[in-house]
Amino acid sequence: MEEEIGRVRKSATTEIVIRIDDFGGEKGVTIREYISSERYTGFTKQGTRIPAEKWADFRKLVEKVVL
Numbered sequence: 001m002e003e004e005i006g007r008v009r010k011s012a013t014t015e016i017v018i019r020i021d022d023f024g025g026e027k028g029v030t031i032r033e034y035i036s037s038e039r040y041t042g043f044t045k046q047g048t049r050i051p052a053e054k055w056a057d058f059r060k061l062v063e064k065v066v067l
Helices: 052-063
Strands: 002-009 014-023 026-036 041-051
Touching: 014 041, 026 052, 041 052
Parallel strands: none
Antiparallel strands: 002 014, 014 026, 026 041
16 A cells, blocks of 8 residues: 655755555655656655654654744
């Protein structure tokens, strides 16, 4: 099971992609960079995965961000 939640443009060639997935039998949220260029198109190694049981903790931290 994989569901893309959305994308945020980082630059002309790079987007941040947020997905819910099931990796190794564990549900979680994956946040990765996706590049579209002449040399390469696809996901990079840049990113992170938050297991479902840690999502509430992560969300509380993000809610503290004030810009």
